[in-house]
Amino acid sequence: MTMANYTLRDEIRDYWSARAATFDQQVGHEIFSEAERQAWRELFLRHLGPGENRRALDLASGTGVISHLLDELGFQVTGLDWSEPMLARARAKAEARGARIRFVMGDAERTLEKPESYDVIVTRHLVWTLVNPKAAFKEWHSLLKPGGKVLIVDGDFVSDTLVKRMIRAFERLTGRTSPTSHAPDAMRETHERILRQVYFSKGARASEVMDLLRQAGFAGINVDRNLKRIHREQARHMPLLKGLERATQHRYAIVATKR
Template sequence: MTGEAETAIRDFWDEAAEAFDDEPDHGLRAGPTRAAWRQRLGEWLPAGPADVLDVGCGTGSLSLLLAEAGHRVTGVDLSARMVERARAKFDGAGRRGRFLVGDAASPPTGDERFDVVLARHLVWTLPDPVAALRDWSGRLRDGGTLVLVEGRWAAAGSEASYADAAADLPWDGGVAAGDLVAAVRPLARELRVEDLGGDPDLWGRPVTDERYVLVATV
């Protein structure tokens, strides 16, 4: 990513940070939505305390659910304003977590290894998503879990200003499950895909576009 593109993307998400949690599945303010994500995360992640890297963590809503479940969380986001809100969310809840400002496609965590790498609604925003998938897989311990919550959005194209800032995105508007499976399969021992579009509690409303999770063992 060029410096100009990275600056444009960072500025986009910095501006979005203030209202980011207004979306039901971002802020998780409603009890049923929060409970739905808590249940799903418990199904996707290994039992017991795990070291989790939440890439593109945003305001830290999923990170907080993970911390509440006893996991050790490191969140990374390019937007300093998103990270500020994530830290404040943890402080307000009396939870411990580490949040870093940096490129989610290549997190600034050095040689650390994790049990889980989690990304939600991130890969479509990346100029080179396949390289990011390789990077994340390389940060997992043997037998680690890659959890990718993604979709192909009905509103594809509505974020034209973001796409313009980032130049051409391979998966602009989201990524279909088949395409993501093809990219992850060479990196994984096993993987599965679960449809998430039929659970309105996850999104705070019924949805008609493609939404799913890909869970892979690396």
């Protein structure tokens, strides 16, 4: 393969594939307490209601953390990811639990799933990495049945804040990087190079995401910024400054309906 044929999407896929082995070691990816797990359940119930065997699509499902939460709530779950190493770990978890979750390889922007085949779509920390969110949102709209809902959990992880500046100052003074930083350096450089090229390179603000959802045909769009319980439980497993950074970032859940 020549570099001319190696696209940004290829680089994003390969980046997350390389991170699959350690993905579940990081707070915000895996869930490390029952209290955080319950906070996620409450968020899903608040916006999606109980599963009742409805069909749910977990986009960019990674190692299947959200897929398993949806399964526990009674949804009939498909997890879609385009990283085979991520899917291998997700399938192993499902087998260990005896969970009947369907995991498939696919691009979240072009899923190849059947139109109007899902009651709900859930994404966690996907939108900020999208190359073409306008096309992706239209695709997701087409996958939902009339009355179906999409729930997007995401945030602006790019914009500079006082807490980020404090962390950088601490790292300069101590010569240490945070344990939650991307490592090794080559991986950090890849992450930064990808971030410069994605649509939300300046940060995925809730207002812009909502505008793009409207353009894609969604209605009843609401933003929920009450994620404090999730962030509080995550912070218990993070260094002090990183926990403070998480609590002060522009993070949100957006729910929208296909009419």
